[in-house]
Each structure stands twice: as C-alpha cells, then as structure tokens.
Amino acid sequence: MDIVFIKGLRADAVIGVCDWERGIRQELVFDVELGADFARAEQTDALADAIDYGAVSERIKQIVVGSQFQLLEALAGVIATALVDEFGIPWFRLRVAKPGAVPEAQSVGVVIERGVRT
Ligand SMILES: Nc1nc2c(c(=O)[nH]1)N=C([C@H](O)[C@@H](O)CO)CN2
Numbered sequence: 001m002d003i004v005f006i007k008g009l010r011a012d013a014v015i016g017v018c019d020w021e022r023g024i025r026q027e028l029v030f031d032v033e034l035g036a037d038f039a040r041a042e043q044t045d046a047l048a049d050a051i052d053y054g055a056v057s058e059r060i061k062q063i064v065v066g067s068q069f070q071l072l073e074a075l076a077g078v079i080a081t082a083l084v085d086e087f088g089i090p091w092f093r094l095r096v097a098k099p100g101a102v103p104e105a106q107s108v109g110v111v112i113e114r115g116v117r118t
Pocket residue numbers: 015016017018021070071072073098101110
C-alpha cells in the first residue's frame with residue numbers, strides 16, 4: 001500500500017471535558033496517513049487520480065473549527081467518517097494531539113486506525 005501523509009496540521013477547536021475548556025479554543029495537531037494505490041496517478045500524472053492532501057487538509061480543518069466535542073475520540077470519529085464517506089480512503093491512521101493538556105507531557109492525544117492495510 002502506498003501512503004499520502006499530512007503531518008503537523010494545526011487547527012483550533014472548543015474541545016475538552018473540563019468547565020474551563022468549554023469557553024476557550026485550543027490548538028490541536030493532526031498527523032494523518034492515508035492508504036492509497038499510486039498506480040493510476042503514476043500513469044496519468046493527474047491530481048484527479050490521487051488523494052488530494054490539500055483537499056483532505058481543508059476538510060479536516062473545516063470539521064475541527066466547527067466542532068465542540070468533549071473528547072478527542074469523538075472528534076477523531078467524525079473525521080474518520082469523512083475520510084471514508086467523502087474521500088473513499090480504504091485505510092488510514094489519524095493522530096490527534098492536544099499539546100499542553102498535560103503540562104508534564106510533551107503531548108497527549110489519540111490515534112485511530114480504520115480499514116484494512118494491504
Ligand atoms: N482519552 C482521553 N482522555 C482525556 C481527554 C480526551 O479527550 N480523551 N480529555 C481530557 C481533558 O479534556 C484534558 O485535556 C484537560 O483536562 C482528559 N483526558
């Protein structure tokens with residue numbers, strides 16, 4: 001399987017379970033690996049035959065800035081649904097980091113993986 005990746009995509013959201021988090025926006029950082037088969041894009045050299053990392057990035061940002069979840073898991077789940085339903089991606093791994101949530105940690109967050117990696 002080939003991979004299209006997005007690393008360090010930043011977007012802010014209302015996110016968190018604590019009262020103080022409900023009234024602020026916090027920056028989240030996304031790393032995404034998208035499974036692909038490059039065979040057709042290699043032949044045609046056409047973006048239409050590739051997973052457009054720009055379009056995927058824009059969609060993730062759009063979801064994030066409009067969201068108000070408590071848990072990172074819930075936000076990741078909505079993004080996962082979009083990756084499957086709107087982009088038809090057969091396998092992906094999505095990491096959502098919330099820097100600063102645990103001051104003693106460099107970063108914390110969640111990783112979800114969906115689909116079958118071939
Ligand atoms: N698995 C998770 N654990 C925690 C989350 C979360 O979204 N997923 N969130 C929090 C708080 O919002 C924290 O970031 C601030 O106190 C704690 N644990």
